[in-house]
Amino acid sequence: DTAVSQTPKYLVTQMGNDKSIKCEQNLGHDTMYWYKQDSKKFLKIMFSYNNKELIINETVPNRFSPKSPDKAHLNLHINSLELGDSAVYFCASSPQRGSGFFSSYNEQFFGPGTRLTVL
């Protein structure tokens, strides 16, 4: 009964290839995210997505694209992989916010991560 799952756990590939990482959540949440964690453990938001809007961090190259076949899934596609893409990628989800002043409470549930190594 894993809450947020990602596949694969490890991904090793050559420069220039195209790859996908899958994410699924069984929590019934409305919003999903992708984060990149570099070797120094800095965590950077890449995308936030619900069925209404996709918010893209403007620093993310357009080689990265999220694809959501349904509310429970948000997959990450990466084209033309580069050495600098090597990192751990985390998927996360959160429930729909409430309204009013308390609307910014945002507990996010993280997947176990996918370690991507580009050779």
Add this chain to the structure above:
Amino acid sequence: GEDVEQSLFLSVREGDSSVINCTYTDSSSTYLYWYKQEPGAGLQLLTYIFSNMDMKQDQRLTVLLNKKDKHLSLRIADTQTGDSAIYFCAESCMNNNAGNMLTFGGGTRLMVKP
């Protein structure tokens, strides 16, 4: 834009108290969080505090918030070797309606020596 900063590393002896500090810049932060990341795993929410509070206690964890100085701390009493992990502070803001995003600090690696 928002900026959240933490010291990179903290080492304590088992049984001592640990204090992990965080500073943030966005005065409109409404919630502040502490997440824990164990080796090879994703982040897990430990605790959070609402901005109109200055302290929250939950078993061995005490969160202190100084809103004037924009300073957040996490105190772990009687630190155990199982507490060794990376701790991230994060904030969410009422005016950040775009995508529900959190802003994370760089993480503090806590090492607990037996």
